Amino acid sequence: MSLYQLSKLLFELNRDTALQAEFTADAKAVTTRYDLSDEERGAVIDGDVGLLYVLGVNGQILMHFAAFRQIAWADYLQRMRDGVRIHGPVRAGIYAMTTGLDEKVAGV
Amino acid sequence: MSLYQLSKLLFELNRDTALQAEFTADAKAVTTRYDLSDEERGAVIDGDVGLLYVLGVNGQILMHFAAFRQIAWADYLQRMRDGVRIHGPVRAGIYAMTTGLDEKVAGV
Amino acid sequence: MTLVFTGICSHGPGITGRADLAPPELRDPFFAAYRAMRDALHAARPDAVIIVAAEHFANFFMNNMPSFAIGMADGYEGPIEDPDWLRIPHRRVRGDAALSQAIIAEVQQSVDVAYAEEWKFDHGIMVPLSFLDPDNKLTVIPANINCQGPPLAPLHRAWAFGEALRRAADAVPQRIALIATGGISHWPATPDSGRINEEWDREFLRRWAAGDKAALLDYTDAGTYAEAGQGGFEIRTLIAAAAAARGPGTVHFFTPIPIFSTGCFVATAEIA
Amino acid sequence: MTLVFTGICSHGPGITGRADLAPPELRDPFFAAYRAMRDALHAARPDAVIIVAAEHFANFFMNNMPSFAIGMADGYEGPIEDPDWLRIPHRRVRGDAALSQAIIAEVQQSVDVAYAEEWKFDHGIMVPLSFLDPDNKLTVIPANINCQGPPLAPLHRAWAFGEALRRAADAVPQRIALIATGGISHWPATPDSGRINEEWDREFLRRWAAGDKAALLDYTDAGTYAEAGQGGFEIRTLIAAAAAARGPGTVHFFTPIPIFSTGCFVATAEIA
Ligand SMILES: [Fe+3]
Ligand SMILES: [Fe+3]
Numbered sequence: 227m228s229l230y231q232l233s234k235l236l237f238e239l240n241r242d243t244a245l246q247a248e249f250t251a252d253a254k255a256v257t258t259r260y261d262l263s264d265e266e267r268g269a270v271i272d273g274d275v276g277l278l279y280v281l282g283v284n285g286q287i288l289m290h291f292a293a294f295r296q297i298a299w300a301d302y303l304q305r306m307r308d309g310v311r312i313h314g315p316v317r318a319g320i321y322a323m324t325t326g327l328d329e330k331v332a333g334v
Numbered sequence: 335m336s337l338y339q340l341s342k343l344l345f346e347l348n349r350d351t352a353l354q355a356e357f358t359a360d361a362k363a364v365t366t367r368y369d370l371s372d373e374e375r376g377a378v379i380d381g382d383v384g385l386l387y388v389l390g391v392n393g394q395i396l397m398h399f400a401a402f403r404q405i406a407w408a409d410y411l412q413r414m415r416d417g418v419r420i421h422g423p424v425r426a427g428i429y430a431m432t433t434g435l436d437e438k439v440a441g442v
Numbered sequence: 443m444t445l446v447f448t449g450i451c452s453h454g455p456g457i458t459g460r461a462d463l464a465p466p467e468l469r470d471p472f473f474a475a476y477r478a479m480r481d482a483l484h485a486a487r488p489d490a491v492i493i494v495a496a497e498h499f500a501n502f503f504m505n506n507m508p509s510f511a512i513g514m515a516d517g518y519e520g521p522i523e524d525p526d527w528l529r530i531p532h533r534r535v536r537g538d539a540a541l542s543q544a545i546i547a548e549v550q551q552s553v554d555v556a557y558a559e560e561w562k563f564d565h566g567i568m569v570p571l572s573f574l575d576p577d578n579k580l581t582v583i584p585a586n587i588n589c590q591g592p593p594l595a596p597l598h599r600a601w602a603f604g605e606a607l608r609r610a611a612d613a614v615p616q617r618i619a620l621i622a623t624g625g626i627s628h629w630p631a632t633p634d635s636g637r638i639n640e641e642w643d644r645e646f647l648r649r650w651a652a653g654d655k656a657a658l659l660d661y662t663d664a665g666t667y668a669e670a671g672q673g674g675f676e677i678r679t680l681i682a683a684a685a686a687a688r689g690p691g692t693v694h695f696f697t698p699i700p701i702f703s704t705g706c707f708v709a710t711a712e713i714a
Numbered sequence: 715m716t717l718v719f720t721g722i723c724s725h726g727p728g729i730t731g732r733a734d735l736a737p738p739e740l741r742d743p744f745f746a747a748y749r750a751m752r753d754a755l756h757a758a759r760p761d762a763v764i765i766v767a768a769e770h771f772a773n774f775f776m777n778n779m780p781s782f783a784i785g786m787a788d789g790y791e792g793p794i795e796d797p798d799w800l801r802i803p804h805r806r807v808r809g810d811a812a813l814s815q816a817i818i819a820e821v822q823q824s825v826d827v828a829y830a831e832e833w834k835f836d837h838g839i840m841v842p843l844s845f846l847d848p849d850n851k852l853t854v855i856p857a858n859i860n861c862q863g864p865p866l867a868p869l870h871r872a873w874a875f876g877e878a879l880r881r882a883a884d885a886v887p888q889r890i891a892l893i894a895t896g897g898i899s900h901w902p903a904t905p906d907s908g909r910i911n912e913e914w915d916r917e918f919l920r921r922w923a924a925g926d927k928a929a930l931l932d933y934t935d936a937g938t939y940a941e942a943g944q945g946g947f948e949i950r951t952l953i954a955a956a957a958a959a960r961g962p963g964t965v966h967f968f969t970p971i972p973i974f975s976t977g978c979f980v981a982t983a984e985i986a
Contacts, residue, residue: 230504230831237503241522241562244367259352285631285672286498286590289455290564293527299460306633320592320672325634332636332700334463338559338776345775349794349834393903393944394770394862397727398836401799407732414905428864428944433906440908440972442735501778508780508828547865554826554871556780593819599826 229282229318231260235270236283240290275302276309282318300334337390337426339368343378344391348398383410384417390426408442445611447486447619448687449479449710450650450680451573453495454630455565456702458529458572463701475695475708476573482710483574488619490538490581491574492545492607493567494683496589496624496676500564508556509595510603512549513584514542520563528565530572535563536581541616545583548610553603555585570623587682589624589675597659600678604685611686622683624676627669628704634671636700642670643696643705646677651691651709653684673704689714717883719758719891720959721751721982722922722952723845725767726902727837728974730801730844735973747967747980748845754982755846760891762810762853763846764817764879765839766955768861768896768948772836780828781867782875784821785856786814792835800837802844807835808853813888817855820882825875827857842895859954861896861947869931872950876957883958894955896948899941900976906943908972914942915968915977918949923963923981925956945976961986 235257239245249256253271262270269277273295278288292302307327316322325331343365347353357364361379370378377385381403386396400410415435424430433439461469483491500522502508518535521528542557549555561584563571571582587603588594595603611618626646627639649657658681666674684691689712696707733741755763772794774780790807793800814829821827833856835843843854859875860866867875883890898918899911921929930953938946956963961984968979 234503234505237499241500279632284499284590289631290498290523293455293524296524296527299456299463303633303635310633320667321632323633324629324671325637330636331634332703334636334701342775342777345771349772387904392771392862397903398770398795401727401796404796404799407728407735411905411907418905428939429904431905432901432943433909438908439906440975442908442973504786504829504831506774506778506780506783506828506830508778509822509826511778514776543865550781550865550867550871554781554867554875556778556828557776557865558778559776593815593822593829595822595826599822603826 228262228266231262232266232270232281233283233287235260236287236291240287240294246294275305277313279306280309280313280316282316284319285321303334336370336374339370340374340378340389341391341395343368344395344399348395348402354402383413385421387414388417388421388424390424392427393429411442445608445620445686445713446488446617447483448683448713449483449708450622450683451476451479451570451708452625452704452706453566453569453623454625454702454704455523455528455569457569457706459527460701461529464699468697468699472695472697472699472706473573478694479708479710480574483619486619487617489616490541490583491619491621492583492585493570494585494587494620494622494679495566496679497566497586498564498590500562501558502586502588504591507588507591509588509599510553511556511558511586512542512546513537513561514539514546514557514559515561518561518563518582518584521568522562522564528568530568533578535571535578537583538581541614542583544614545610548613549606551606553599553606566623570621574621587678589678594663594675595678597661597678597681600681601655601659601685604682607682608686608688620683620686622679624679625673625704626677626707627671628673629671630673630703635703637671638698638700638705639670640698640705647693647696647707647709650680650684651693653688653690653711658684684711687711687713717880717892717958717985718760718889719755720955720985721755722894722955723748723751723842723980724897724976724978725838725841725895726897726974726976727795727800727841729841729978731799732973733801736971740969740971744967744969744971744978745845750966751980751982752846755891758891759889761888762813762855763891763893764855764857765842766857766859766892766894766951767838768951769838769858770836770862772834773830774858774860776863779860779863781860781871782825783828783830783858784814784818785809785833786811786818786829786831787833790833790835790854790856793840794834794836800840802840805850807843807850809855810853813886814855816886817882820885821878825871825878838895842893846893859950861950866935866947867950869933869950869953872953873927873931873957876954879954880958880960892955892958894951896951897945897976898949898979899943900945901943902945902975907975909943910970910972910977911942912970912977919965919968919979919981922952922956923965925960925962925983930956956983959983959985
């Protein structure tokens with residue numbers, strides 16, 4: 227269970243512009259500094275917001291990562307819905323989905 | 335006044351073996367990531383324990399840095415005394431010297 | 443000297459970042475209420491503004507998560523988020539390390555606050571500041587209550603934190619304002635984003651305006667999570683503000699605005 | 715279940731790192747007292763040992779300095795110092811994140827503790843562990859009181875922390891031991907290293923053994939700094955232990971050993 231390490235990577239990335247530049251140049255190299263499972267490492271490198279959400283990354287960390295990856299708001303919400311559709315319910319933490327897969331509470 | 339940045343560099347160095355390896359390979363490059371005065375930067379790069387002490391680095395941070403630099407205990411104490419002799423009294427913090435320049439309370 | 447102003451307000455990155463997507467008939471009165479609070483705040487001529495926020499992993503992480511923290515620097519910067527995404531330009535905000543230290547030392551008499559000699563602002567502080575201090579003139583002392591990563595401080599400690607901040611504000615010679623910012627019910631940053639429990643929010647604001655300590659502390663985290671979402675944990679900041687002000691409050695604006703992912707409110711309380 | 719053991723002891727890197735430089739007639743009885751406490755601790759069959767330490771910038775820095783912190787991980791590692799310098803090999807220490815969380819949640823009812831899901835041990839914990847757990851068998855829950863970087867929590871909050879730890883130990887089903895480690899008077903890591911105020915130390919230990927709360931809290935930081943050095947701020951850990959145990963204490967050993975940079979002591983308290 228390395229959700230802590232996964233979250234830490236994203237936390238540090240979100241607040242550190244130097245690390246962001248490194249990540250943009252070589253995401254894989256950055257991920258090797260954290261003790262991640264292959265699934266976690268792949269999700270970070272691919273910017274797979276849906277899977278990261280299902281893995282239990284806190285939404286407040288994930289949202290900033292999505293902004294860094296230039297993912298627009300509607301797309302961010304949809305990717306999380308798609309993640310649950312593909313991978314099943316959120317596995318950890320307090321950011322579980324409570325609305326339906328096709329429900330768009332905010333209209334987007 | 336960048337004592338905070340100077341202390342932070344040493345704090346991070348003391349606890350991070352990867353950063354220690356970087357520092358050993360290129361100390362100057364590591365120091366450029368912190369907002370230091372020229373005097374502070376030079377003291378770190380030279381491992382000048384006496385000057386770092388006078389600049390106000392907390393002894394508990396400085397002692398670990400001295401251990402990392404393989405400075406023996408008696409030498410560590412003497413370097414601080416020499417620092418005060420050369421640069422004058424400790425300028426900040428709570429680790430001022432209270433004994434005489436030639437006093438060796440612990441015998442070393 | 444004393445506390446000279448207390449106000450509370452919503453934050454949320456959508457308030458600025460998605461402003462153009464909101465219905466103008468909801469958005470414009472909200473922004474107008476925010477601007478009215480800006481005028482009232484400046485009219486109180488504060489020497490410094492304590493902003494009690496519920497930050498979102500901008501500074502504090504599970505490697506060392508304090509229940510309560512106060513900044514102790516001469517300057518801060520933000521936002522950590524992409525400025526284009528948040529639509530708030532990067533700024534450096536003036537702090538006052540010496541004043542912070544005096545406040546922290548007094549707070550520590552009853553509440554065990556972490557101090558932070560550096561601090562990066564996220565939307566939790568930057569969105570309110572963009573409305574309340576568009577010209578970047580205020581001196582800010584950031585404070586934080588952990589509302590994100592459980593275990594969270596119980597609500598009665600949030601009340602104690604507000605009391606301690608009031609005691610500190612009264613003890614220092616400066617004129618101190620206090621702004622608290624947090625959500626009421628919301629499910630932010632999830633696919634549920636936009637869900638708002640209006641009834642729960644109105645009841646909370648009623649208790650807040652009444653300054654009803656017992657009623658404000660009569661929420662459990664389990665109940666809040668079920669009815670008001672994980673975003674509801676941020677009521678801690680608003681509870682601290684009520685404890686600091688002591689007087690009755692006035693809700694100037696409250697409207698759910700789903701595209702902002704939160705019920706949007708602006709309220710002030712009398713200093714008593 | 716309940717607290718099953720409470721002890722206090724000196725730390726300091728010199729105790730292990732400079733052991734060969736100490737006069738054997740001072741050192742050997744000190745080490746023997748440490749080993750006797752090891753036997754008493756293990757005889758109490760604790761499921762976990764809370765170690766209340768005063769760490770030296772191994773985890774906590776002025777970017778986010780909590781007054782009180784508790785570890786919440788399933789394992790910890792140390793020492794951060796060069797193992798050859800400290801003469802303690804690197805080890806991984808077993809933790810219990812779930813037990814930590816239960817303790818933290820209870821402590822948070824009255825004391826605002828930061829939690830930490832990772833933690834690196836420095837000599838403050840590793841030196842005691844090297845004596846008390848040479849075979850690395852214990853489950854450890856690290857706790858910390860900021861004694862290094864002012865502003866520091868007032869002594870009455872250290873007492874409150876001890877009370878909260880006792881309440882938590884009594885609330886969980888496990889058998890909990892508590893070890894607190896800190897210096898009395900000392901001027902560590904300065905050219906004054908080796909300076910010890912023996913009279914001040916004996917008086918402190920007298921108050922500690924008496925469990926005299928009023929007398930234990932009757933120190934000011936200014937007075938302690940003048941008479942007992944910056945190292946004296948670490949009495950906070952010992953005060954917390956007295957509050958947790960509630961019963962009278964016995965000082966098994968006290969002798970100033972200047973090459974260890976501290977008065978060396980081992981003491982236990984009855985659980986009342
Ligand atoms: Fe928020
Ligand atoms: Fe110490």
